[in-house]
Amino acid sequence: MPNPRKPEKETITICAYCGVGCGFKAETIGDEIVRMTPWKEGKANHGHSCVKGRFAYDYWCHPDRIKTPMIRDSIEEPWQEVSWDEAFAYAASELKRIQAKYGRSSVGGVSSSRCTNEEIFLTTKLVRAVFGNNNIDNCARICHSPTQFGLSATVGAGAASQHFDSILQADVIMVVGANPTEAHPVFGSMMKRRIRQGAKLIVIDPRRTETVDSPHCRADVHLALRPGTNVAILNSIAHVIVRENRHDEEFIKSRCEWQEFEHWAELVGSEEYSPDKIGPIADVDPEDIRRAARIYSTGPRSTIYYGLGVTEHSQGSTGVMCLGNLGLACGMFGREGVGVNPLRGQGNVQGGSCLGSWPHVFSGYRFVTDDATRKTFEAAWGVELDSEPGLRLPNMFDAALTGHFKGMYIMGEDPVQSDPNQTHVIAAFRKMECVILHDLFLNETSKYAHVFLPGSSSLEKDGTFTSAERRIGRVRQVVKPVAGYQDWEVTVKLMNAMGYDVQYAHAGEVLDELARLTPAYSGASFELIDRVGSVQWPVNEAAPEGTEVLHTEQFPRANGLGTFMLTAFVPTRERVSDQYPLLLTTGRILSQYNVGTQTRRTANSQWHPEDVLEMSLGDMQTRGLREGDRVTITSRFGSTQLKVVESVRVNPGVIYTTFHHAETKANVVTSDLSDWATNCPEYKVTAVDVTKVTSPERQRAESSVTRPAQQERETEEIAVAEEART
C-alpha cells in the first residue's frame, strides 16, 4: 500500500451531517481534500467520528455538481446556462412581477438545516425585509417543529436542556422514538459507554432497534408500542408516577406552576390512562409500563433523549409536551445527568429553529405579532415589517393549489422528495410561476424549478452551525466554492437584485448582526469561537463562554416557572382497515443520510445500495411472500415498490423502511395528516397494504429503474477518486 500523501494544510470545521456536530480536521493538498479526521478538541465528539463524517465527503467534488446558474421560462423547456448577474436579474424580476400581479404574500422562502446560521438568518431577512411578508419556513417544519412548540410550552426553551457529555452522569436513560446508535452514532457510542458503566436503559419505539439490543446496548425495558400511541403510553407512565406518589413534590412546588401540575395529575391520574387500559391499545404489556415508570422516577438522575418518532405524528407537539411534563414531575431538570433532549437529524436544525426561520417568530422564538420585538428588527433593517404570521411550508403548497402562492426561494431543500404526499407537492409546484432552487445538485424539485442557483457545500464556506446540544461552532472554508460564491453571498446578491442594498465583508459580520438581534446569541462572534473552540447558547454577558446545562435556577418563561400541559390522547385519523391492514413507519441507517443527496454520491452507498421493506415472518407468510420478493406498498395516497426482507425487529402488523433513495418514493405513500400545532407531517404512521409484484408488472418496474447503472457509475468515480488520493 502506498504511503498516504502528506497534507499541506489542516482546517478545523464541523461535520454537516447529523445534529451531533462533530469537529473535524479537513486535510488538503492544494484544492483537493485528501482526508477528514475527527478533531480531538471537538467538544461534542472528543476525537470520535462515524462513517459518514469520516468518509462521505466526496460529494463536494462529484461531477454532478452544478457550477453555472441556469434559468428557463417554463418547466417544459430545457435549462439555459446564464451568468450569475443574469440569473439574479431574472429571479428578481420574476418575483417582483408575481408580487405585483398576485399580491405581496404570493411569494415566500424556505431555508435548510444544512446551511449555516448566517445563511438561514439572511434568508429570513430576504423574506421579511425584501419580500415584505412572513412566508419563511425551514425544513425543521417537517421534523422538529413540535420540539420548538412542545418544549417552549412546558420549559420555555425549544432546545436540549443538557450538553451531550451530561449523559455520562445519568443513572437512567430513556430513549423515545430515536435510534442514536444508527442516526447519531457518536452520541450513541457515548450512551453505550454509560450503559456499560451500569446506567439503566428504557426504549420506547415500535421497532426493536439497534438501541434496544446490540453489542454494549440492551434495554432494561422496551415498550414496542403500536405506531401512533406515544401520547397514550407517556400519559400511562405519568399515571403510574402520580398514582404511586413517585413525583418530586418539592421540585414542583419550588420550580413549577403547582396549579397546572394539579390539573395535569388529575388528567393523567384518571382511570383512562391506567396501564391496564392503555396496554391493549398500544400493544404493550401493562407491567412494562409500570416498570418503565418506576425506573424513570427512581433515577436519581434520569434523562430523556428523543427523535422524530415523537415529533412526526398528528400529536407530535403533544408528545413533546408529555416528555416536558414527565421531566418536570420527577424533578429531572437543572443539573447534570437529567433533562429532556431532542436528537436533531441535521447539522443545523437547532440553528434554523433559533434564528427565526419560521413564519410566526423572529430569532429567539419571539412572535412577529409582538410590537416591541418587531420594532427592533425594523430599526436594524430599515424597513417596515409584516405584523402577521405567514404561511408554513405545507401551507405554501396548499396555497399554491388555490392560486394564492406563486413563487418560492428554496435554499438547499428537495421538498418533492422529502415532503409528504408527493403527488400533492408536485401538483403545487406545477402551479407556481417562479421556483428558485439554490442547491448543490439537480434534484427531484429542480424538475419544477425556473431558476437554479448553484450552491456551496459546508466545505466551501464560512459560518457557524448550532448543534443539537445548542453548541455554536465554526464552519470554516476548506476549499474554494465550486461555483464561485458561498451561499450567503448568493442570498445577499438576490436581495440586492430585488433593490435592497446591503453588504457584508464576510460571514462573521452576519453573525454579528444576528447576535445583536438575538438575546441568546448576543455574545457569539467568530473571535470568541476561534478563541474557545465552540460555545453553547445562551452566550451573553451573564455567560460569556456559554451555558452547558439549562434551567439550573429558573425556566425561561415570564414567571420563571416550568409548567404542565394537559396532554389528552387523541388517536390519529390514519387507521388500519381491511383494505390497509398494516402500519408503515420509517427511519434511517448509519451509512446513509436522509434523502441521500450527499451520501449516495460517495462510496458509503456500497453499505446501503437500496432501501428495503422490513416485515415480520407472520405477515410475510399470510401474503405468500419470500425474502427478496418485490412488493407493492399501497396507501390511500399512492403506491411504490420495494424489496421485502424478513425482520424480527418489527412486530406483526407493523412494517418499516428507510428513505435514502429517491426511487424508493416513500413519500408517494405517506399521508397528508399533520401535527395539530405545527403541521409537522405524520410520517411515522401510514396505513398500507403490501402485495407481491406479479411478473409482467415486475418487468415494467425493473425496466423503469435506472439506479443500478447509476450506482455503478458512482462507484467507479469513487474508485478513481480514492486512487487519486493515495
Place this chain on the structure above:
Amino acid sequence: MTDDEQPAVAGPVIDLEQLISMANQIGDFYAPYPPERAREGMRNHLRTNWDPRMRNALLEHIDTGGDGLDTRVIDAVQLLREKAADKSGYYGPPQA
C-alpha cells in the same frame, strides 16, 4: 398581508376542508381545559400561528354556517373578531 392590501386572488387561501380539519384538531387538543381557557388557548394559537388569510377564511365559513366545525371551535374562532381583546402571544397553558 396588511389591511391595505386586498387579496389579488379570490377564494380561500387553503382548501376549506383542510382548514376545518386543522381547526378541529386544535380544538381536540384544548378540549381537556375548562371551556373559557380552552377558547382562549385556541384564539391565541390561531392568532399567533395562522396566516391572517387562513383565519379569515375560517371566519367567513362560520358566517355561512360553519359546517364541519366542532361547536367549541366555532366559539373560540369567534373571539378572533374582537381585535381590541388581542393579547400578545404566549406559549404554555391557556390563560383565561
